[in-house]
Amino acid sequence: RKLNKNYAMSIYDLGELMTHNKVLINHLEAYADKLQQRVDLIDSYVEIMKEKIARAQRMDHDPPSCFSFMRHMQFDWPNILWYLEQQPGEAQATGISLLYSDLPTTKDLEETLNGLWRIQTIYNLNGSDMAKGLLMGVQHNYSTTPFEGYTIAKYLAKWGDYAKAKDWISVALDLYQADEDYWDLYEQQGLSAENLYELYVEVLNNLSEDKERPLSTMIETLKRHPKNHNLKRALTRLEMSHRIGEEPQEQESEDQDDFLDCCSRECRRGSRLYCLYNTTATAFLRLAPLKMELLSLDPYVVLYHDVLADREMSLLKLMAQRDLVRAVTYNATEKKHSEDPNRTTKAGWLDPSHNLIRRMGILTEDMSNLDLERSEDFQVLNYGIGGHYAVHPDFFEGSNPELPDRVATLLFYLSDVPLGGATVFPLLDLSVFPKKGAVLMWYNLDHKGQGMEKTIHSACPVVVGSRWVMTKWVNQQPQLFRRPCLRE
Numbered sequence: 001r002k003l004n005k006n007y008a009m010s011i012y013d014l015g016e017l018m019t020h021n022k023v024l025i026n027h028l029e030a031y032a033d034k035l036q037q038r039v040d041l042i043d044s045y046v047e048i049m050k051e052k053i054a055r056a057q058r059m060d061h062d063p064p065s066c067f068s069f070m071r072h073m074q075f076d077w078p079n080i081l082w083y084l085e086q087q088p089g090e091a092q093a094t095g096i097s098l099l100y101s102d103l104p105t106t107k108d109l110e111e112t113l114n115g116l117w118r119i120q121t122i123y124n125l126n127g128s129d130m131a132k133g134l135l136m137g138v139q140h141n142y143s144t145t146p147f148e149g150y151t152i153a154k155y156l157a158k159w160g161d162y163a164k165a166k167d168w169i170s171v172a173l174d175l176y177q178a179d180e181d182y183w184d185l186y187e188q189q190g191l192s193a194e195n196l197y198e199l200y201v202e203v204l205n206n207l208s209e210d211k212e213r214p215l216s217t218m219i220e221t222l223k224r225h226p227k228n229h230n231l232k233r234a235l236t237r238l239e240m241s242h243r244i245g246e247e248p249q250e251q252e253s254e255d256q257d258d259f260l261d262c263c264s265r266e267c268r269r270g271s272r273l274y275c276l277y278n279t280t281a282t283a284f285l286r287l288a289p290l291k292m293e294l295l296s297l298d299p300y301v302v303l304y305h306d307v308l309a310d311r312e313m314s315l316l317k318l319m320a321q322r323d324l325v326r327a328v329t330y331n332a333t334e335k336k337h338s339e340d341p342n343r344t345t346k347a348g349w350l351d352p353s354h355n356l357i358r359r360m361g362i363l364t365e366d367m368s369n370l371d372l373e374r375s376e377d378f379q380v381l382n383y384g385i386g387g388h389y390a391v392h393p394d395f396f397e398g399s400n401p402e403l404p405d406r407v408a409t410l411l412f413y414l415s416d417v418p419l420g421g422a423t424v425f426p427l428l429d430l431s432v433f434p435k436k437g438a439v440l441m442w443y444n445l446d447h448k449g450q451g452m453e454k455t456i457h458s459a460c461p462v463v464v465g466s467r468w469v470m471t472k473w474v475n476q477q478p479q480l481f482r483r484p485c486l487r488e
C-alpha cells in the first residue's frame with residue numbers, strides 16, 4: 001500500500017513505516033554484500049597479478065614466455081580497469097533512492113515534537129522524567145541521547161517554551177558531559193559542545209536566569225579539553241553575554257488549560273445519575289437491552305457498554321486502514337476544509353453499502369432512536385503521536401454551509417488506550433476514558449435545534465497506544481417525528 005505520509009498523524013501508519021525501514025535495510029545489506037564481493041574479487045586479482053609478475057621476472061625471454069607476458073599486459077590490465085569502473089550495488093542504491101520521497105519530512109518531525117510538547121503540557125510532565133522514558137509513572141523502553149535532547153530543546157526554544165527547553169537542554173548537556181568517548185562521533189553527526197552551550201545560554205537568557213552554572217561547568221570542561229576549539233569559542237560567547245547581561249526576552253504567557261484537568265483523571269458528575277438496561281429506545285432493545293450509563297441529563301450524554309464485539313471492531317479498523325488520510329476541519333474564514341494542528345489524527349470513511357456497516361447503522365438507530373437518513377457516513381479515526389482534537393463543538397449553527405447540522409454524535413471506542421486519550425467535556429466537568437466496545441452518545445442541539453455550547457468537547461492527547469474510534473454524526477433534518485422541536 002502506498003502510504004499517505006503525514007506519519008505523525010496516525011500511530012497505525014507510523015507502524016507501516018517500519019516496513020519501509022525493513023526494505024531499506026535489506027537494500028543496504030545487499031549493497032554491503034556487493035561491495036564485499038568486489039573487495040574479495042579485487043584481492044584475488046592482486047594475488048594473480050603478483051603471481052604473473054613473479055613469473056615474468058623469472059622468464060628466459062623465450063618467445064612463449066614473452067608472449068605470455070605480452071598477453072597479460074595487453075589483456076588483463078584493461079580488463080581490471082573496466083571492472084574498477086563499474087559501479088557496484090547500483091540497483092540497491094536505486095532501490096533506496098526510490099523510497100526517499102516516502103521518508104518522513106521536517107514537517108513530520110515538527111509534528112512529532114509538537115505531539116511530545118502537547119503531552120508534556122497537558123499532562124504536566126517533567127522533561128527529565130520524559131527523557132528517561134518515564135511517562136505518568138509508567139517506565140517505557142526509552143532514554144534520550146544528547147542529540148535527541150538537543151533537538152527537542154531547540155524546537156521548544158523556537159516555540160518560546162523556554163522553561164521546558166531548559167529541562168531538555170540540561171539533560172542533553174549532562175549526557176554529553178558524561179559521554180566523552182563519543183564526542184567525535186557526535187561532532188560528525190553535527191552536534192558540538194558549541195551547539196549545546198549556545199542553546200543553553202539562549203534558554204537561560206530568555207528565562208533571565210543565572211548563567212554562573214553553565215559558565216563554571218564549561219570552564220571545568222575546558223580544563224580537561226584545552227584543545228577543543230568549539231568549547232573555547234562557546235566559552236568566549238558565554239562570557240560576553242554574561243558580562244553584557246543580555247536583556248531577557250518577553251516570556252510568552254503560559255496558557256495552561258486547567259480547562260483540561262479532566263484529561264488526567266476521570267471526571268464524573270453528580271449523584272443523581274445511574275446505570276440501567278435500556279429497553280425502551282427502540283422495540284429491538286426489549287429483546288437485547290443495552291447497558292447504559294447516564295453521564296449527564298442536560299445536555300444528555302450516555303455511555304453504552306459492551307456494544308461491539310472484538311471481531312466487528314477488527315473488521316471496522318481493517319476496512320478503514322486501507323485509506324487513512326489526515327483528518328481536516330472546516331475553516332469558516334477560508335470557507336474550505338483544511339489540515340488543522342488542532343486535529344492530529346487520520347480518518348477513513350466507511351462504505352455504507354457493506355453489510356457490517358449497515359448493521360452498525362441499525363445499531364446506531366437502536367441506541368439513539370434517531371433516523372440516520374442523509375447522515376454523514378461512519379468515519380474511523382486513528383490518532384497520531386500525542387494525537388488530539390482540541391475543544392470544539394460538533395454542531396455548526398450555519399458556520400459550515402456545506403453540511404446540515406448534527407443533532408447528535410455517537411462515538412464508538414474501537415480500542416483501549418493504555419495512557420491518555422480521554423474524551424472530555426470541559427464545561428460539564430466530564431471525562432470518558434476509552435473502553436474498547438463502548439459507545440458514547442450525546443445531543444449537540446437542543447429541542448429547538450440550537451447548538452448547546454455545553455457540549456463542546458475534546459479528545460485529550462494520546463500518551464501511549466494506538467487510539468481507534470468511529471464517529472457517527474447524525475443529521476438533524478430527518479428527525480421531525482423522532483425528536484420533534486418543542487416550544488418553550
Ligand SMILES: O=C(O)CCC(=O)C(=O)O
Binds near residue numbers: 411422423457459460
Ligand atoms: O475522539 C474523540 O474522543 C472525539 C472525536 C471528536 O470529537 C470528533 O471527531 O468530532
Ligand SMILES: [Fe+2]
Binds near residue numbers: 392393
Ligand atoms: Fe467532536
